[in-house]
Amino acid sequence: MTSLLSALFDATPRPGLQPVPNTKPLTFEAAVLPPIIYFLALLFLPPPPPQSFDTLAVKLLRNALALLAGVLFFRLPLAYYVPQSIGLNYQLALVGLYGGCRVLDAFFISPYGFGHIPRRVRYKHISRAHTPMPVEADNEPQANAKGGAKAGDDEQTVSDTVSDAVQHARRGSLADSYFVLEKKLSDLSEMKPVYELATSEEGWPHNFFDRASWALELETSMRGIGFTWTTADVRHTRKTWLPTAKNRLHSILFHVGPVLAGCFVIIRTTYVQYLEGAPQADFGVHTEDLFDSRLPLWLQLLLTAALGAFLMAAFSVAHSMAAIMLSPLAPSPLAFFPPLYSTRIWDIKSVRGFWSYGWHRLFARLFLVYGVWPGEWLERKLTGKRSDEPADIGKVLGGFISSAFVHSFAVRSVLGGEWSRALGEAKFFAANGFAVVLEEGIRRQVMSWRKKRGLQLEMWNFARGWVNAGLVREMAGK
Known part of the structure; x- marks a missing residue:
């Protein structure tokens, strides 16, 4: 314990850390x-x-406190660094930039620019069955519906279920134990199917305790969940699935956990075999571009995929752990953690689909205020569009350009403050914005062409024809 505490408060920079000059x-x-x-x-x-x-x-x-908070948030990555961790240093930049932008939005942009102060939203979840049913019937609690709330769910806690599963697993070999655990805990994977009804509060907090609760809920809600202060819900339906603490545990153990482990093996193996021992100057400033000079193309692609999957899984683990720890506070909004990702990654079919449904929306409000709205305004100014006409190109490009700045600012904080070395992330996110615009333009043209000729709007790729024609069988030597 002593060594752990000394490591946490040790001001010696971690090997490889490149803090911004003149920070402490x-x-x-x-x-x-x-x-x-x-x-x-x-x-x-x-x-x-x-x-x-x-x-x-x-x-x-109020405004003086808000200005002070905003300045202190922005100052975090400009005046300080976290010596114990490169990753935490990256997160410090995100926290500082996001926090400062959020304060400006909450106290100045939203109230004075749009006359809007967030109102709390109360959620009501009504159990529903899996299969389509009349609304009148679905509005009634379906306690025994498949995947819904089962009798006795509340009688056995998560820890009890895990302990029971572990006892069964110990009876077999290590390989068998994993599958025994997965089988015993498989019932934890089911989420509760519900209708989600959201209503905005008409009034405001009436006493100090209510105000404190309101303030804490808004401060800790990055996505705007629980308030009329967020972008559109990507689910586009009242029908949803309500994750439970047991479901989140199952996700950690058997979904994102193995992904994290697999990605860690790839990342560690790549570093040990290809990157370890590279010439370094003080604080990890490399004398060469390690990614391009030391990694072959196939490994660059593999490492990129592993880092992306690791990041998605890490977000999911943190989200699930927070949901589990705060679940006893239900029905408080502090215990409400809707799914971080709304679509499975293998169901994503486009760049737009990935960023709209396959990725998290933690920064949605920031990109809306500082990217989407300015982008729409600029497009209307340049094209002469009315305020009620869509400005989709400016909307998309504005959102991604703001994202490019946020992420490049964060990586700059771990690259010695050099903007030129942080251009990689900026180019990546900006390029995704242009990709979404180009992709949507091509999609609309193709759909229009097919519709005029009476063709199917959804068509399959060449592999479908190869399978049906027997080419795949022949290639397989059968």
Whole structure:
């Protein structure tokens, strides 16, 4: 324990860390003051009652606290670094930039620009059956529906179920134990099918405790979940699945856990065999571009895929662990963790589909305010479109360009503050924006061409024909 504490507070930079020049190790005060001051400012954000919150002095105090919180958030990655971890240093930049932008949005852009202060949303989940049924019937709780709430669900906790499964697994070999565990815990994978009904609160917090709850809920809700302060829900339906603590445990153990392990093996093997021992200067500044000079093309592609999958799985693990730990707080909104990803990765068929449905939406509000809206405004100015006409190109490009800046700013903080070395992430996200625009333009043209000729709108690739024609069988030597 002593060695762990000393490692946490050791100011010696981790080997390979490249902090921004003139920054210093992050202090406890610098880390906790921005969210605390942000919370204090949020206490005064909702309008009255009570009337004491509607005075000029309170508004000035609120805005002063908000400005201070915003400055301290932005200052985090500009004045400090985390010596113990390169990854945490990257996260510090994201937290600082996101936090500062969020404060400006909540206290100045949204209230003064659009006259909008977020209202809380109350969710009601009504059990439904798997198969289509009349709405009247579906609105009634289906306690025994397949995949729904089963009798006795609340009688056995997650820990009890796991302990029972482990006891059965110990009776076999190591290889058998995994499959025994998976079989015993398979019932945990089922989510509860529900209708989700969301209604906005008409009033505002009425007392200090309610205001504190309101402020804490908004501060901790990155996605805007629980408030009328987010982008459109990608599910586009009231029909949804309600993950449970047991479901999240099953996901960690048998879905994202193995993915993390497999990706870790690829990443570690690549580093040990190809990158370890590369010439380095102080704080890990390499004398060569290791990715291009030391990795063959096939390994570049494999490592890129492994890093992407590792990142997706890590997000999912953190989301699931938070959902499990806060599940006892239900029905509080603090315990409400809707799925981080709304579509399985193998069901994604386009670039637009990946970014719209296959990736998380933690930064959705930031990209909306600082990318999508400015992009739409610029397109309308350049093309003369009316405010009620769609500006999809500006919308997409604005969102991705803002994303390019956020991610390049974060990677800059671990590359010695050199913007030129952070252009890789900026180009990647910007290129994805142009890819979505180009892809959508081609899709519309192809769909229009097929429709005019009476062809099927959805068509398959060449592999379908090869299978049906027997070519695959012949190639397989059968």
